[in-house]
Structure formats: C-alpha cells, structure tokens
Amino acid sequence: MKTTLAMPVWNDRVSTTFDFAQKLLVVEVEGEREVSRKKVPLRYRSGARKAQTIRDLGIQVLLCGAISRPLARFVSQAGAHIYPLVTGQVDDVLAAYLCGRLSEPRFLQPGCRPGARRRWRHRCDFRGNNQPWQQTTKEV
Numbered sequence: 001m002k003t004t005l006a007m008p009v010w011n012d013r014v015s016t017t018f019d020f021a022q023k024l025l026v027v028e029v030e031g032e033r034e035v036s037r038k039k040v041p042l043r044y045r046s047g048a049r050k051a052q053t054i055r056d057l058g059i060q061v062l063l064c065g066a067i068s069r070p071l072a073r074f075v076s077q078a079g080a081h082i083y084p085l086v087t088g089q090v091d092d093v094l095a096a097y098l099c100g101r102l103s104e105p106r107f108l109q110p111g112c113r114p115g116a117r118r119r120w121r122h123r124c125d126f127r128g129n130n131q132p133w134q135q136t137t138k139e140v
Contacts, residue, residue, distance in 0.1 A: 002030045005061035005097070006054065006080075007090060009039070014086050014093055016109070018064040019047075019071050025090055026057055032098045047071040051078040063093060063102075065109055085109045 007014050008021030015021040024042050028035045040057065044050055051074035054062065062080045065087060072082055083102060086093055087109045096102045 002028055002035065003060050004028050004058050005063060005094075006040075006057070006059045007063045007086075007093065008042070008065070009090055012090050014063065014065055014088060014090060016065040016087070018050075018062070018067040021064075024053070024057075026059065027094060029098060034094065034098075047074045051075050054078045054080050061097075063097060085112050 005027050007025045007027075008018045009015060009023050009025045010021070022042055024040045025037060026040055027037045040053070042050060042053060044053065047068075047070050050071065054075055055078040059078075059080050061083065062075055063083045063086045065085065067075070067082065067084050072084070075082055083097070086102065086107055088096075088107050093102070093107060096104065096107055101107075
C-alpha cells in the first residue's frame with residue numbers, strides 16, 4: 001500500500017516549527033521502501049492554505065517539529081495524520097518512521113519528555129473520533 005508523507009525541511013533537517021516552514025519534502029513510500037521524493041515550496045503563511053496544500057498533494061502523514069493547535073486542526077481536517085515534535089536529519093527520520101523507530105528519544109525535540117507525542121495526540125484529536133491518529137505503520 002502506498003503512503004504519501006511529508007516533512008517540513010530546512011537544511012536537510014526536519015524544520016523545528018511547521019507553522020513557519022517554507023519547504024516541504026514529499027515522499028511516497030510503499031511498505032518500508034521509498035518510491036519517490038520531491039521538494040515542494042510552501043508559498044502560503046495561512047494555516048488554511050497550508051492545509052489545502054497538504055490536501056492537494058494527497059499527503060496522508062505529516063512528520064513535523066512543533067505545530068500550533070490551529071494549524072494542527074487544519075492539517076488534521078485535511079486528512080493527514082500528524083506526528084509532532086520530531087527532530088533530526090530527514091533521511092534518518094524517514095528511515096526511523098519506516099521501521100517503526102520514530103519513538104526513540106533521539107527523534108524527539110529537545111525539552112520534550114518521552115511520551116510527549118502520545119499525550120499531544122490525545123489532547124489534540126481534532127477529527128472527533130475516539131482513537132486519534134490511527135497509524136499506518138508500527139506504533140510510535
């Protein structure tokens with residue numbers, strides 16, 4: 001099954017804050033292997049317009065650093081599963097996601113405690129369901 005995921009990037013690293021990102025790396029994966037990748041400029045500052053870009057690109061998974069609640073709401077409503085508080089080199093983060101190792105402390109932004117993503121997801125379930133962020137890969 002193909003999955004389209006995206007990461008906001010800056011200098012080959014995951015951007016620290018998605019709200020201010022200007023470039024998005026879009027990667028299509030099948031199973032545990034990368035099929036294609038491309039960089040896409042994020043031309044808009046508005047959360048609604050960024051979310052529309054996410055929808056237009058068919059992005060199903062967003063791996064990002066910090067993200068504001070309003071923008072997370074827009075992105076979730078656009079249909080993307082959000083994995084927040086991610087840090088690291090783009091290739092390392094992608095490999096960790098594909099093998100189900102994204103929960104390792106080295107991929108968690110400085111100052112965030114282990115389990116922060118899990119708590120974040122439960123506080124920010126914007127899609128109105130009881131099981132936030134049903135995952136397409138192994139548990140984070």
